[in-house]
Amino acid sequence: MNKIIEVKGLIKKYTNFQLGPVDLEIPEGCIVGLIGPNGAGKTTLIKSMLNLIHRDAGLVKIAGLDLNEHEREIKDNVGYVGEQQYFYEDKKVSWLGKFVSGFYSHWNDGLFYKLLEKYQINPKKKARELSKGMRVKLSFAMAMAHNPKVMLLDEPTSGLDPIIRREILEEMRNIAEDEKRSVLISSHITEDIDRIADYVMYLLDGKIILYSEKDTLLAEWKRIHYADGVLPDHLQGSLFERKTTVFGNSGITSNYSAIRDFLAPLISKGEVKIENLGLDDILICLVGRCRK
Numbered sequence: 047m048n049k050i051i052e053v054k055g056l057i058k059k060y061t062n063f064q065l066g067p068v069d070l071e072i073p074e075g076c077i078v079g080l081i082g083p084n085g086a087g088k089t090t091l092i093k094s095m096l097n098l099i100h101r102d103a104g105l106v107k108i109a110g111l112d113l114n115e116h117e118r119e120i121k122d123n124v125g126y127v128g129e130q131q132y133f134y135e136d137k138k139v140s141w142l143g144k145f146v147s148g149f150y151s152h153w154n155d156g157l158f159y160k161l162l163e164k165y166q167i168n169p170k171k172k173a174r175e176l177s178k179g180m181r182v183k184l185s186f187a188m189a190m191a192h193n194p195k196v197m198l199l200d201e202p203t204s205g206l207d208p209i210i211r212r213e214i215l216e217e218m219r220n221i222a223e224d225e226k227r228s229v230l231i232s233s234h235i236t237e238d239i240d241r242i243a244d245y246v247m248y249l250l251d252g253k254i255i256l257y258s259e260k261d262t263l264l265a266e267w268k269r270i271h272y273a274d275g276v277l278p279d280h281l282q283g284s285l286f287e288r289k290t291t292v293f294g295n296s297g298i299t300s301n302y303s304a305i306r307d308f309l310a311p312l313i314s315k316g317e318v319k320i321e322n323l324g325l326d327d328i329l330i331c332l333v334g335r336c337r338k
């Protein structure tokens with residue numbers, strides 16, 4: 047599979063924080079969900095990949111082009127929606143669309159107006175008259191109307207109602223399904239990432255601590271509940287977050303396929319139960335493990 051995004055040795059330093067070195071590759075035609083606690087560096091990573099903030103080191107390539115040499119062409123090929131939306135507040139939506147269209151070579155005015163209609167944004171309204179959610183939707187319309195190969199989305203769905211959130215997620219899925227375009231989306235709403243992502247990337251304290259196919263991740267990470275004396279010591283020792291309560295024992299494995307056959311008869315006898323984990327549970331477990 048061709049990679050559409052390639053990052054090597056990316057470092058960004060602030061006084062009390064360092065992102066990286068980050069190495070990552072994103073294949074064509076997929077959605078990568080970026081998950082991490084507050085302050086992990088998600089915004090810093092996304093902004094560094096677009097030169098919206100200065101990098102201290104590292105290489106960024108998008109659609110085969112080096113960001114240092116081809117910034118303009120790269121921006122032509124990237125749709126970015128950030129946490130905050132900046133517009134000329136006294137200008138109408140129609141004016142803003144026309145203004146933004148001047149920066150892009152593949153701008154599709156028909157698509158822009160179709161999206162405005164779909165998102166129920168009146169082109170005659172001024173930016174300052176738009177609600178928070180409408181501002182996000184306008185940003186999406188602008189980002190999508192120039193037919194980008196890559197969408198970089200930083201917490202884009204946080205201010206949106208569930209109906210439009212779902213629609214936008216579907217739109218991202220459609221973008222990825224044409225097999226050539228990809229989406230990197232950060233979100234604290236892991237339900238959104240669970241819904242659309244092919245890959246999940248966990249960022250903690252400026253480092254990528256886990257990057258995996260989502261289905262593999264969810265198949266391998268399980269919470270095991272077990273009766274006293276049924277698991278050998280080495281297996282118990284390999285579990286994270288081991289707990290013993292009045293209800294029994296439990297612990298988390300990140301490698302379920304390696305112990306599934308061993309556990310099968312115990313499951314049949316009711317001595318072991320397997321609980322699926324969500325992306326949030328995995329984040330909490332990773333944070334606990336890494337910060338020990």
Ligand SMILES: Nc1ncnc2c1ncn2[C@@H]1O[C@H](COP(=O)(O)OP(=O)(O)OP(=O)(O)O)[C@@H](O)[C@H]1O
Binds near residue numbers: 082089
């Ligand atoms: N301009 C800045 N100057 C100094 N430190 C900064 C600056 N911007 C971000 N940081 C620091 O960089 C770290 C990462 O911040 P960043 O905004 O990338 O995190 P995040 O994962 O996006 O967090 P959140 O989920 O809260 O949006 C934080 O410790 C933050 O305080």
